[in-house]
Amino acid sequence: MTVTTKAQETRGKLLEAAQEEFSEHGLAGARVDRIAERSGVNKQRIYAYFGNKEALFSAVLSRVYEQMGEQVPIPSTEEGLRGYVGQVFDYHRRYGDLVRLLAWEGLHYRDRPIPSEKERETYYTHKTASLSVALGIDDPTASARVLIALIGLASWAFIVPQQRRLMLGPEHDSEASWALLRASVVAGGHAVIDNALHGTA
Known part of the structure; x- marks a missing residue:
């Protein structure tokens, strides 16, 4: 070696x-x-x-972001984008580290700069550029708002699992409950995408 x-x-x-x-x-x-x-x-x-x-x-988060990007790359077509929210939801259900790490990072730094600020900005610039292509819009800020909404829909149940448990009750962890929640999240994602396509994002 x-x-x-x-x-x-x-x-x-x-x-x-x-x-x-x-x-x-x-x-x-x-x-x-x-x-x-x-x-x-x-x-x-x-x-x-x-x-x-x-x-x-910071290095750990970069590694986890890279792993997610390999498994769930952001699409550059509308059809691919409509499947993206469900894919991100599935990823977080399989691998919970990214949402937990981001939650810890938010609690620690709040709105202060993070050590990998420029690297993370570049990462999201790339994602919003792909999203702009998928939506056919030429407004990076509008694309960023759409991305925030889609990520929020796909990740919230994993960031605050106690809320999912309290709201959905004893069957919250059954496959049937997960399937219904996923379908609701995907439908919400489609509504966000439709709003963006109609110029209301």
Whole structure:
């Protein structure tokens, strides 16, 4: 194994362990010692690779965003866009880390700049550009409003699972309940898309 390959493997182990730790405890509650223990890597390696805990959190989020982008790329056609909300909903149901990490990030930074501000802006600029193509509109701000609405619809039940449980009752976790909720979310997404197509976004 070359030095580069070993370094990549070590970095990957740290990111995987940090993802679990941050997802469970957030940025403020996460502990570098636990990340080192989870990964089986010396704690000093964390600082050598990432510098500090905030930079590590940022790297974890970048990794999770990349994974989601590979599995659920934003479409550039209206037909693809109509299936997008359901696909994002399904992704969050399978993998809950992204919504949890974003919730923790929001609680920690609130409206202050995040360490990866420019990188995240670029990510969303790309997404809104694809959305503009799909909707046939030439207004990035209008596309951004549509994207916020679609993401909100697809992710809210996972950001606040207690509300889903309290509102939907004892059967909230049954497949039938999930199917009905998904259908409602998708219908809401179609309404947002239709409004945008008719120039009311």
